[in-house]
Amino acid sequence: MARMNADQERLSMLMSCYLDGELTPEELDEVVHALDADLDAIAEFRKLKEAHRAVSTMPLLEIPLQLLPTGHLDEELSAFLDGELGTAEIPAVAAHLESCGECRMVLMDLDQSRIAVRALPGVESPEFLDVHRQANAESKRRTPAIIALATGVAAVLLAFTVGPLGSGGDQPTISIADLDARHAAVASVPSAVQISNVTPSP
């Protein structure tokens, strides 16, 4: 079977969401328009509908969760955070994230764990790490999200354990309230007048 392009993948996903009753009015218009004009889309829709019907009539089984074909994003989330998704993949991933709260939560957890790790004190790593990264950017297999998450947590624990090996200095912290106040003060200069107010919360 020929590989679908990004538009086809998006349309397929929208049609699947349509069958699940999860479309916004704008997305519904998009699906209706495609089904009016595109024979391939109609064929794809029929296949999806059959699959949907088959799935909906299957008996419920107690299957281990990790074996369930969830359809959720996994390694794509890690790649998304790393900025390593292909151009054609980004819209599909972004569209899925818009419609899937579960994947958004995983993405946020993954991002928070990385922020926590990154925020720990340290010094610049040698340049060869960046060079290595760039040279292998295309061929590198992305870390599955769950592994990356576990790795992040492990790295945090390890860093606390071996912290004394590092610089050990206090990490400087900036408050967004401080930055907001600075913006308000600068924006209050007459040549920077705006129609909106500029005074921040105290």
Next chain:
Amino acid sequence: MTRLSRSVLVGTTFAVAFAVLAPAASAGDLEDIITSARDATFNATRITKSVWGDQIEVTDQLVEHWSGGELVKTNSAWTVAGNGRLVTMGEVPSGLVFLTAQTTPEIERYEVGKVTDVTHMHREAERVEIMEGDLKRATLIIDKRSGAVLLAETFNEHGRVFRTIALSDFKPYRMYPEPEDMSSVPVQVIMHTDSDVLPDEVAGYTMVDVFPGPGGSEQGFYSDGLFGFSLFSISRRTAIDGFEDSMALITDHGLYEMVPTARDVRMRWANRHQNFVLVGDIPPDHLEEILAALPTPERDSMLKIWWHKLFG
């Protein structure tokens, strides 16, 4: 669109003589309107509402406004802002004073559209449309006597209201003196500097000033004459508080942390070299254009992160 000069701003009299449904005024009138609004004297309650997607943020403040300054009461604390100075009279009073060398940005993006005489809050006023090309970007209702903006509605790219700033209990005079002890508040004086890091222009916004920020950071202030934002370039080694409950903004360029408020939006992201924080009152479509023009989010590889943790 007429290019504007700000050379005749200060002291310009608000002498609008628009007829009902007057034809599009010259863009120079926009400068006069903004200047008069800035110089207006009044006391009022200011209600600000912003819509960010499905999220609505509302705040209200007691405001006393005069030429070049504002005294604002929020949650029983007073703040005085104006002319590059901001003093907060909280439990521990503190202040910032920015010594600016601002260039004067030209308003190329906007012009005054239709002007209509109206009555608002029993006051004679004018409704002024501000156009950004074919898009109505804002509608202002301006008090004829004081020049104050009684109501400002800002529209997004779809023509829907994204922010409303309304004055109620409006009095065209001052009621409170500035806090007497404000002069004794210790202030941090911040001098203008130059930057090799921050861009001179971003998506139609011009950098008008740069200041050193906390922790070795830099603050660039950008304006298009109507809206403005500050872009902070901060070391990757610096932690930034205040985004713990942020929402995720996902664009074609990556994931941004976003904290929308009634008055402004705060964004945070990082590339491999710097943290970036953006604070501003810009419309959502401008925000997207700005983010697209700035360095996009990037993440360190896990190998590099591990190196930091193991070897410091």
